[in-house]
Amino acid sequence: MTATPIQHAQLSRMEDARRQTQRQLELIDRQVMRRITSILPQLARRQTGYRRGKAPDTGSFLERYRNNLAALTAERQPEVDALTRKLTRQDAAIAAFRKRFGPIGDAAQLREEV
Template sequence: MTIAPETLAQLSRMEEARRQIQRQLELIDRQIIRRATPLVPQQRRRQSLQRGETSGARMVLERYRATLAALTAERQPEIDALSRKLARQDQAIAAHHERQQIALSRAA
């Protein structure tokens, strides 16, 4: 027994919707990093004027991480909503695959 074309089309649409959500999450991640990255060179210039290179480098890293955390916190509701949607889509796709396996095994 073969899988009906409409079932394959539905699965294809579900998988494409999941890929779109994944791309949105990746885009948000890139946007956050892009906003935080310009701060690092500014800190390095200030650091070069001071002594204590290792402690300065550590301070730059800590500031970058703090900035990254703050920017992520701003977008957290959006990230959480997309993550929940992605999890629901994963469950729906898995259930769809399971139904197809059951249908194929009954037909055999």
């Protein structure tokens, strides 16, 4: 069964919506990383090196970093979960569409051909 131009257009719209959802997830990830990067100077110890014979404790810095990263991630977790569920639904819809209408091919290729 050959795909009609309408089916190609519909598949193209579905794939574009999926890419947009993926971009939103990547944007959230970049925003979290930007925020954790901006607070890194606050997490670092003011005194580096030995103080009264005691070596600097790098473990405490890593613990503060992980705690702050977990807090920032937890803030955005409901949004990430919703987008992940949406992405899963979109993947299932695209797979069902391809299964129903057969291998349509890449919708982007069709746009270039037309």
